[in-house]
Amino acid sequence: MPRTIGSGKRYHLITLGCAKNVVDSAGMAQLLEEAGYESVDRPARADVLIVNTCGFIEAARQESLRALRELAARKKKGQLLIAAGCLAQRWGARLVEEVPGIDGVIGTRRWMDILEFIEGLRGRIIPEPLFHIPEDGPIHREERGVLRAAVQGVSAYLKIADGCRRPCAFCAIPLIKGPAVSRPPEVIWAEARRLVDQGVRELILIAQDTTDYGHDLGMRDGLPVLIEGLVQQVPEVKWIRVMYAYPGAVSDRLIETMARYPQVAHYLDLPLQHGHPAVLRRMRRPANIEWVYRTIEKLRKAMPDIAIRTTFIVGYPGETEEEFEALLRFIQDLEFDRVGCFTYSYEPETPSARQPGHLPEEVKRERYERLMAAQQPISLRKNQALVGKTLEVLIEGVGDGLSVGRTYRDAPEIDGLVLVEGEWPVGQFLPVRITGAMTYDLTGVVEASPSIREQTSSPIPLITSGNFGLAL
Secondary structure (H helix, E strand, O other), rough: OOOOOOOOEEEEEEEEEOOHHHHHHHHHHHHHHHOOEOOOOOOHHHHHEEEEEOOOOOOHHHHHHHHHHHHHHHHHOOOEEEEEEEEHHOOOOHHHHOOOOEEEEEHHHHHHHHHHHHHHHHHHOOOEEEEEOOOOOOOOOHHHHHHHHHHHHHHHEEOOOOOOOOOOOOOOOHHHHHOOOOOOOHHHHHHHHHHHOOOOOOOEOOOOOOOHHHHOOOOOHHHHEEEEEEHHHHOHHHHEEOOOOOOOOHHHHHHHHHHHHOOEEEEEOOOEEOOOHHHHHHHOOOOOOOHHHHHHHHHHHOOOOOOOOEEEEEOOOOOHHHHHHHHHHHHHHHOEEEEEEOOOOOOOOHHHHHHHOOHHHHHHHHHHHHHHHHHHHHHHHHHHHHOOOEEEEEEEEEEEEEEEEEEEOOOOOOOOEEEOOOOOOOOOOOEEEEEEEOOOOOOEEOOOOOOOOOOOOOOOOOOOOOOOOOOO
């Protein structure tokens, strides 16, 4: 007789890492709930514990290990502990060695098999961990009808592709996810229709590289084609936001498409990673700095109100003080609206791990602090220029007599917030006159009609600003 481990249908799912992981977790949750499982907030009440791990950088790996170890230490008889996601895909059996008590490991490419995987764990003859981490095969199984989207309030992350074919020397994503696989445009358009019908007002397009969308499908300049279809299919959507564009791949047609349709937020996430060509060549990234200047000029000419976000890595192997100072000048020249910064993380199995000139942590940290200090007055000036203007704000939380929201200039969780006087309906877009500016956030008052003022909403905990996100 097979050894049977409880057959209960309560699950507790922890999601770590980026928005792409959030989407995969939403897909797992949909499959579980369609099969009769119930989500529970407390691990002690669950029959199945799942951690959707992140394995992108060392800090993320440690966070994933901590979460798994905490659950393993408290695991009760009959509970299953499953490691899913990027660290599961990358480490495989090593993860079980690091965290005794894990029952199963399922990789990024097969999360859609979660139901069969649980049944396999429950039917084990001997209580040894099971592994489901194929290195090839299809990433998507669209016929199951599982949304590749994660809804948060009236916003939804919509995954348009998975994997990456770029050769970045510091990045382990191709090792974890494999080459880029685009989802068919008609499937994405249909999902967008479903989401908007359910009340979603903001679609956030995500992939490891959104500008590579459709390359594997034989499409040329596929992202503008996808956006144009979205505008036709869901013309009532308020914002379509583009994340994770690749330097050198922001085409004139993409710029024109963004400028033409009011539904497309005048916002672009363009992770540049550095501003010195020699460092970029060592990173195996596009090193044409002139392209950056020309493209930023084109974007701002087509959309004078555009908010451009970028990220940089400091302390990359071999980065000299002169190269770092060139990066500071680059930032001051281009005056990006939003800047994220990461210190270089040593990644085994990547080309950067074998490059000479790895820098001490204290040097990396000092450069991080200098870069953020250089960006802060730029961010403050950008925000101060908005004082007196009226912007549409999506209200996302209320508490203590204040509301918290975002403008089109702010992606969820990684950019700034607007603190609005009074408690306003969550999920609505309201005209807000900006009255004050801080380095990252704004303050304002609603310019509203009496009918809007009469509306109320159930208070939820106040949201605070954060600066976390992993851009590739």
